[in-house]
Amino acid sequence: MLFQHRKEKILNLLSESNTVRIHDLVTRTGASESTIRRDLMALEEEGLLTRVHGGATKVKNIGIEQKMSQKESINHEIKAKIAKYCSTLVKPNSQIYIDAGTATLELVRVLPNDKRIQVVTNGVDQALLALQRGINVTLLGGPVKQNTHAIAGITAYQQLERMNFSFAFIGMNGLSYENGLTTTNLDEAMIKECAMQQSHKIRILMDNSKIDQIYEFKVNAPTQAIILLNKQAKVNSPDTIHKLANHFDLHFL
Amino acid sequence: MLFQHRKEKILNLLSESNTVRIHDLVTRTGASESTIRRDLMALEEEGLLTRVHGGATKVKNIGIEQKMSQKESINHEIKAKIAKYCSTLVKPNSQIYIDAGTATLELVRVLPNDKRIQVVTNGVDQALLALQRGINVTLLGGPVKQNTHAIAGITAYQQLERMNFSFAFIGMNGLSYENGLTTTNLDEAMIKECAMQQSHKIRILMDNSKIDQIYEFKVNAPTQAIILLNKQAKVNSPDTIHKLANHFDLHFL
DNA sequence: TTATTTTGAGTGAAATTGATTGATTTTGAT
DNA sequence: ATCAAAATCAATCAATTTCACTCAAAATAA
Incomplete structure (x- = not known):
């Protein structure tokens, strides 16, 4: 490695x-x-x-310095850029799903402040930020994970099954040729899969730091899923990207 | 470690x-x-x-009190005192329900930091604070109210119906002789009732500022419910308190 | 090829830990 | 108040873990 x-x-x-x-x-x-x-x-x-x-x-x-360092965190600018792009995809009068995670939190930060948008999320942080921005938000129910502040479990899963979304914005920990999309937690992996299945369009928010990373649990994405990456990923790992492009719909920003 | x-x-x-x-x-x-x-x-x-x-x-x-105005400080002290008392009631290996609201948020702040306690709540703020304190927490699912950050609705209700608690700690907006317990929102009122029905023991967290206040929606409390008030309430509104004591189990701290 | 960088293993130094000792403080009964 | 028992404390030591450093092998680049 x-x-x-x-x-x-x-x-x-x-x-x-x-x-x-x-x-x-x-x-x-x-x-x-x-x-x-x-x-x-x-x-x-x-x-x-x-x-x-x-x-x-x-x-x-x-x-007070906290905000600063958050911005200085290595991939913040990349995440912000990808989030900005995603926010342009969201139309009024649509119901969208936003996954837990740091990349999607950026999306909530720049989401159009429109009462007609219905946000559904399994991230407590996402929900709180959306509330502060005056955006309508619905939380999935269930046990909250300590580290990620994500809600996952059978209740959330069943709740998701009854919903459908025009867009799902999903976070992910790893992307590799051998194992595809992977994440650190089984419950969260299942929630991600379920949310994607209920969505008309799907964007998976990633960046070059996730390429060739492999975690414990695989996540299967539907064919309509598009993986968003920064252009640097193509430069850093051209071989992996090339091989991945055969199996995934990659989009570079 | x-x-x-x-x-x-x-x-x-x-x-x-x-x-x-x-x-x-x-x-x-x-x-x-x-x-x-x-x-x-x-x-x-x-x-x-x-x-x-x-x-x-x-x-x-x-x-430490410098920042708060005197009134805020007093109100805070009352809530903190009642919260402290409630925290002593919580035993390890118990599942408890904590309602949304400012008084119950104080309770989360002083809850024993014990992994064996299972907290269920409909308050996003409560959940976040519990997480920060390393306490296990489960959130109810559903739409989040803008002003109170409370989750309420049919999903949360159905989720509650499957649970049971050794303790429920409920917040409330008003208590009067004519209308009993009242609150500002129908959905939240129903959640409160449902949570209480699923609980073995119940404490309703109030203070003297809530006495003789009447809001739109009545909340019916089971007979085992105990209403917690500060002693000042007895001094400020002796008549109301006297009449209320015939119908409610009041407890003064 | 050679030069450079990165890596893995081994070494003794340093830090952390748990147990033990005897001194000190607190507690409770007289 | 006084004394003895119990609890708590500080200090020390040995065992373990972790650390910094060195050096040779492996990988990479020129």
């Missing part, structure tokens, strides 16, 4: 749970302890995490 | 009750007494707590 990929995996894991342990990263990446140690040192040098004995934690921001 | 984890846990526990005991921390974290002792020393060094014989207490800040 390349340094770039390990680095992205580490940061992705860290964004989902406040701390990562070195031993866990060793088993997850298959790299040696020395290598992981070096990676963590490099990432700390970049100011992207704080090393602690036994692993690493998120950098803790003080008060 | 990483030092970071223990540190967060200790501070979390401290935020919900003014003091923590070393022995309690030992059992909760699974670490040895020596380790906990060292943690407390480190945290004291950081100025995050003060050690006392047998455990540690919060470091007292000067003028």
